[in-house]
Amino acid sequence: MKEFDYIILGAGCAGLSLAYELDINKKLKDKTLAIVEIRDEYKRDKTWSFWKVIDHNFEKCVIKSWNNFSINSELGSHEVINKDFPYQTIDSGLFYKTILNQLTQNKNIQFFKNSEQLNLENSFIFNSIPSNNIDRSNIWQHFKGIEIETSGDIFDDEIFNLMDFGCEQRDNVHFFYTLPFKKNKALIETTWISKMDDKTLMDYDIQLEKYIKETLRIKNYKINYQEEGAIPLFYPKNKIEKNKINIGSAGGMTRLSTGYTFLNIQEHSKYISNNIEKIKDKKIYHIGKKI
Numbered sequence: 001m002k003e004f005d006y007i008i009l010g011a012g013c014a015g016l017s018l019a020y021e022l023d024i025n026k027k028l029k030d031k032t033l034a035i036v037e038i039r040d041e042y043k044r045d046k047t048w049s050f051w052k053v054i055d056h057n058f059e060k061c062v063i064k065s066w067n068n069f070s071i072n073s074e075l076g077s078h079e080v081i082n083k084d085f086p087y088q089t090i091d092s093g094l095f096y097k098t099i100l101n102q103l104t105q106n107k108n109i110q111f112f113k114n115s116e117q118l119n120l121e122n123s124f125i126f127n128s129i130p131s132n133n134i135d136r137s138n139i140w141q142h143f144k145g146i147e148i149e150t151s152g153d154i155f156d157d158e159i160f161n162l163m164d165f166g167c168e169q170r171d172n173v174h175f176f177y178t179l180p181f182k183k184n185k186a187l188i189e190t191t192w193i194s195k196m197d198d199k200t201l202m203d204y205d206i207q208l209e210k211y212i213k214e215t216l217r218i219k220n221y222k223i224n225y226q227e228e229g230a231i232p233l234f235y236p237k238n239k240i241e242k243n244k245i246n247i248g249s250a251g252g253m254t255r256l257s258t259g260y261t262f263l264n265i266q267e268h269s270k271y272i273s274n275n276i277e278k279i280k281d282k283k284i285y286h287i288g289k290k291i
């Protein structure tokens with residue numbers, strides 16, 4: 001059995017953010033860290049966007065930032081200028097690469113595919129692996145996004161569309177979300193807020209095609225990338241254990257009213273790093289009001 005001071009279970013957004021925060025703040029100089037991650041390879045799998053209300057470590061992974069946004073409903077389009085808090089988008093592929101390049105240089109960090117060889121008893125554990133107990137009858141934000149590219153310039157890349165409610169609601173809450181990265185490239189997402197036990201809302205491809213062709217009036221486009229997800233809009237039920245802290249979505253870092261999680265993960269990572277020497281005795285971190 002191998003022993004480490006700290007173990008991070010799951011190296012996605014939260015696990016990697018925490019490891020990076022510990023590394024850049026030299027918290028691993030005399031401590032060892034095992035990172036357990038099941039995936040075989042890292043590639044872009046998510047597009048993280050958020051209002052930049054606080055600083056974070058990943059400015060160089062930001063692929064686009066906007067100060068203007070619109071919200072559409074059947075009553076029309078409402079445009080808002082927001083100079084104080086830009087809306088930023090991070091490419092997860094760049095994020096993974098940046099962090100892994102940094103972490104692999106630290107000899108006190110080792111990566112594992114599973115925790116079989118690790119002594120979990122004597123280490124402090126940061127867990128981001130979601131529980132298997134998925135409550136599909138609770139409320140989720142579920143969505144599919146595609147990044148499309150057009151041959152001509154179609155989008156106004158100075159303004160993004162936060163929510164377009166001019167679409168069928170099917171007795172739930174439904175909107176489209178468009179992030180124009182360039183004049184000919186945008187991520188378009190269909191998003192539902194509903195229970196997850198009703199599969200009839202998940203004809204995402206049909207919804208996206210209809211929206212792009214009929215609402216945005218784009219006839220020809222190619223799909224460069226796609227992502228699909230479901231964010232629980234309820235707090236996870238996790239057992240409290242004395243040598244373990246849950247982080248990321250598993251640790252309740254999602255703002256339930258919006259689904260935003262990325263910046264809360266960054267704040268939580270900073271809190272843990274700042275208090276790592278006495279983390280066992282610190283009170284459990286809860287997300288603040290502004291993010």
Ligand SMILES: Cc1cc2nc3c(=O)[nH]c(=O)nc-3n(C[C@H](O)[C@H](O)[C@H](O)COP(=O)(O)OP(=O)(O)OC[C@H]3O[C@@H](n4cnc5c(N)ncnc54)[C@H](O)[C@@H]3O)c2cc1C
Nearest residue numbers: 010011012013014037038048049228229248249260261262
């Ligand atoms: C498609 C998508 C888009 C999103 N977009 C946004 C956004 O725009 N803005 C925002 O704020 N939030 C967004 N979120 C919500 C949230 O920011 C992300 O889900 C974020 O990735 C959560 O980080 P995490 O570390 O908790 O989970 P993850 O990033 O999913 O990391 C968990 C890790 O655990 C690993 N793992 C799972 N099981 C095991 C196991 N048994 N053993 C070892 N490893 C395991 C997984 O492979 C994964 O790497 C999005 C979520 C999704 C799914």
